[in-house]
Amino acid sequence: MGEVEDSLTASVSSSRDSSGALTLSIVGELDIASVGAVNEAIEEYLSDDSRRVVFDLGGLTFMDSTGLALMLQVSKKVDTIEIYNATPIVRRVIEATGLEEILGLRS
Amino acid sequence: MNQAVGDQPRGRRVSEGESLDMGAQASKWRRTGPWWRPSAVTVVVFVLGLAITAALASVTATVNNRDENRLLLAQVREAGTALSAVLPDLETPIASGAAIAGVTGAQSAPFEKFMSDYVGTGGPFAYAALCGTSGGAPRVLSSVGSSSADVATAGAAQCDFLTQKGATSGFSVTGPVDNATRLALEYVAPGSGSPLGVYAEYPLPPDRRAVFPKSFAFSNLGFALYLGHSEQESHLVESTTSDLPIGNPRATTELPFANTVLTLVGTPTQPLAGLLSRRLTFWVILSGLVLTIGATAMTERLVRRRRSAEVLAEENRRLYGEQQSVSSALQRALLPKVTPHITGVEIATRYEAGLEVMDIGGDWFDVITRTDGGFIFVVGDVSGHGVQAAVYMASLHYAIRAYAAEGDSAGAILDKLGALLDVERDGHFATVLCGHVDSERRELILASAGHFPPILVSQQKGSFVEMVIGPPIGTTRGRAYPTTTITIPPEGTLLAFTDGLVERKGEVIDIGLAQLREAATTGDDKPLTQLLSDVVAQLTPHGSDDDIAILGLRWGK
Numbered sequence: 001m002g003e004v005e006d007s008l009t010a011s012v013s014s015s016r017d018s019s020g021a022l023t024l025s026i027v028g029e030l031d032i033a034s035v036g037a038v039n040e041a042i043e044e045y046l047s048d049d050s051r052r053v054v055f056d057l058g059g060l061t062f063m064d065s066t067g068l069a070l071m072l073q074v075s076k077k078v079d080t081i082e083i084y085n086a087t088p089i090v091r092r093v094i095e096a097t098g099l100e101e102i103l104g105l106r107s
Numbered sequence: 108m109n110q111a112v113g114d115q116p117r118g119r120r121v122s123e124g125e126s127l128d129m130g131a132q133a134s135k136w137r138r139t140g141p142w143w144r145p146s147a148v149t150v151v152v153f154v155l156g157l158a159i160t161a162a163l164a165s166v167t168a169t170v171n172n173r174d175e176n177r178l179l180l181a182q183v184r185e186a187g188t189a190l191s192a193v194l195p196d197l198e199t200p201i202a203s204g205a206a207i208a209g210v211t212g213a214q215s216a217p218f219e220k221f222m223s224d225y226v227g228t229g230g231p232f233a234y235a236a237l238c239g240t241s242g243g244a245p246r247v248l249s250s251v252g253s254s255s256a257d258v259a260t261a262g263a264a265q266c267d268f269l270t271q272k273g274a275t276s277g278f279s280v281t282g283p284v285d286n287a288t289r290l291a292l293e294y295v296a297p298g299s300g301s302p303l304g305v306y307a308e309y310p311l312p313p314d315r316r317a318v319f320p321k322s323f324a325f326s327n328l329g330f331a332l333y334l335g336h337s338e339q340e341s342h343l344v345e346s347t348t349s350d351l352p353i354g355n356p357r358a359t360t361e362l363p364f365a366n367t368v369l370t371l372v373g374t375p376t377q378p379l380a381g382l383l384s385r386r387l388t389f390w391v392i393l394s395g396l397v398l399t400i401g402a403t404a405m406t407e408r409l410v411r412r413r414r415s416a417e418v419l420a421e422e423n424r425r426l427y428g429e430q431q432s433v434s435s436a437l438q439r440a441l442l443p444k445v446t447p448h449i450t451g452v453e454i455a456t457r458y459e460a461g462l463e464v465m466d467i468g469g470d471w472f473d474v475i476t477r478t479d480g481g482f483i484f485v486v487g488d489v490s491g492h493g494v495q496a497a498v499y500m501a502s503l504h505y506a507i508r509a510y511a512a513e514g515d516s517a518g519a520i521l522d523k524l525g526a527l528l529d530v531e532r533d534g535h536f537a538t539v540l541c542g543h544v545d546s547e548r549r550e551l552i553l554a555s556a557g558h559f560p561p562i563l564v565s566q567q568k569g570s571f572v573e574m575v576i577g578p579p580i581g582t583t584r585g586r587a588y589p590t591t592t593i594t595i596p597p598e599g600t601l602l603a604f605t606d607g608l609v610e611r612k613g614e615v616i617d618i619g620l621a622q623l624r625e626a627a628t629t630g631d632d633k634p635l636t637q638l639l640s641d642v643v644a645q646l647t648p649h650g651s652d653d654d655i656a657i658l659g660l661r662w663g664k
Contacts, residue, residue, distance in 0.1 A: 025627075032491065061122065064653065065490035066492075069489060069490040072530040073531055092617060096557075096559060096606075097576070098555070098556070098557045098576035101578075102583065107357045
């Protein structure tokens with residue numbers, strides 16, 4: 001488990017469960033100001049051929065279209081992607097954009 | 108019909124890398140000038156530094172000189188005093204010898220016995236003679252030691268002083284005599300009887316060169332001692348130097364001796380106040396020069412750095428302005444300038460640049476008429492910001508125009524857009540709401556790729572159109588976007604918008620959507636342009652973080 005302070009507004013931490021799934025927890029605000037740093041951190045975590053990625057967005061209070069673009073890019077690189085614990089604010093952004101299926105939004 | 112494209116988009120940020128790239132091309136010399144052309148301030152600092160150094164050195168040198176002169180005079184006077192103290196050593200034996208001769212009837216033996224202690228080796232004199240008179244003529248009564256050659260040939264003449272006119276009792280001194288090897292002292296004894304006197308010769312050191320022991324108290328001075336007031340070579344008694352007369356710096360003192368004076372001239376052979384005092388001037392000049400050069404270099408460096416920064420700032424300002432105008436020109440070019448005139452439909456648009464994001468945004472709207480009397484309207488948003496997002500926006504914008512002109516329906520247009528953008532490849536995706544208005548049938552066919560459905564208001568009642576939202580452009584390929592067909596109600600007003608209008612930090616979008624519905628419903632009776640600006644003002648009273656594009660359509664009865 002590692003943690004990377006990525007910017008003033010967001011941080012990323014990772015863990016791996018017994019099945020080999022990589023869990024990425026993003027805390028803070030994921031927008032154009034923080035997306036670059038978060039992307040770099042995620043790139044590092046993904047470099048070990050992870051095939052299944054789980055996002056834990058319980059600590060994410062805001063996400064704009066650049067954040068969605070980042071999640072979409074991750075989804076294209078791995079076999080499966082799932083999002084857990086999304087707060088209502090983030091959940092509604094994903095739903096309004098019609099990305100529930102593609103991003104594996106779970107309740 | 109109206110158009111209310113937002114005023115000049117608010118200040119847009121110039122990416123630093125871009126502006127510096129061009130700034131770095133500017134020649135360094137163009138900014139700061141060549142090294143041999145220093146700034147006026149630098150020259151002033153340099154000249155000022157030199158002036159201060161010169162003034163300090165001058166003061167130091169003056170003070171040092173004054174100290175040296177004062178010390179020199181004091182030391183020469185002390186030396187004179189010391190010399191005065193030993194002069195009686197010469198006078199006393201002679202006066203005593205004369206007195207002994209006086210009381211012993213001018214016999215030779217007692218005089219010679221007494222004077223032998225003072226003549227020759229161990230005594231101050233080389234020769235002493237007792238002078239008396241015989242029949243009024245001076246003659247030598249007795250003598251001790253060997254006289255100089257002059258005196259020997261002169262014979263009795265050595266005693267002439269006894270009978271010379273005006274001779275009074277006491278000492279007189281002449282010389283140097285005998286090729287400047289001796290000093291002659293003459294003494295006339297007091298008394299009323301037959302005159303009696305002593306002639307003595309004091310030997311001078313070879314070449315009249317005085318040699319002092321190292322421990323001599325005044326060994327840091329050079330001396331010259333003259334008989335009389337003048338510093339003539341013929342009157343030199345002795346000196347420590349052959350370089351005569353002594354030049355500056357010098358000090359003089361006179362000591363009474365016999366019937367005349369001894370003139371003592373002194374000069375320092377080494378700094379009297381110590382080496383530090385004399386070198387102080389040198390150190391003042393050296394450190395002054397070093398400081399001046401340092402201050403000059405520092406000043407020039409600071410001046411150049413500031414000049415460089417000013418030039419760079421000016422370049423950045425210019426580039427910033429250029430890029431800003433490029434950005435706004437690009438965005439303005441991509442928004443429809445003249446909204447087409449369509450019978451029976453009022454169209455209004457509004458664009459607001461975001462406060463937080465200074466780069467060009469990816470929001471757009473468009474209205475395209477079709478030959479069948481209907482028209483296509485589009486509101487879209489490419490994710491992210493910057494020129495890249497704007498370029499994808501432009502490609503989608505013009506592709507939609509082309510597809511619409513070919514007669515494609517709303518769903519088909521979205522299907523085809525999938526080939527233009529790939530979030531994995533391009534890093535951006537786009538949400539697009541596409542509507543096809545069939546004016547004859549008064550129907551609206553809508554398709555959405557991840558975009559908010561529009562709100563439809565009629566008769567003071569408003570609701571978001573219920574429709575299926577497909578995935579955004581760039582996230583999937585080969586998908587057939589579902590369409591939703593609704594009948595346009597009488598006096599219906601439709602507002603399509605981008606997320607900047609309803610999305611706010613710390614707030615679920617449903618709140619923004621509810622506010623929009625409220626604002627659109629209550630403002631239904633306002634002119635369409637007014638409605639658009641009121642909606643924007645009510646939902647984002649302090650301005651929006653993100654860009655906002657909003658398109659309004661209003662039908663008649």
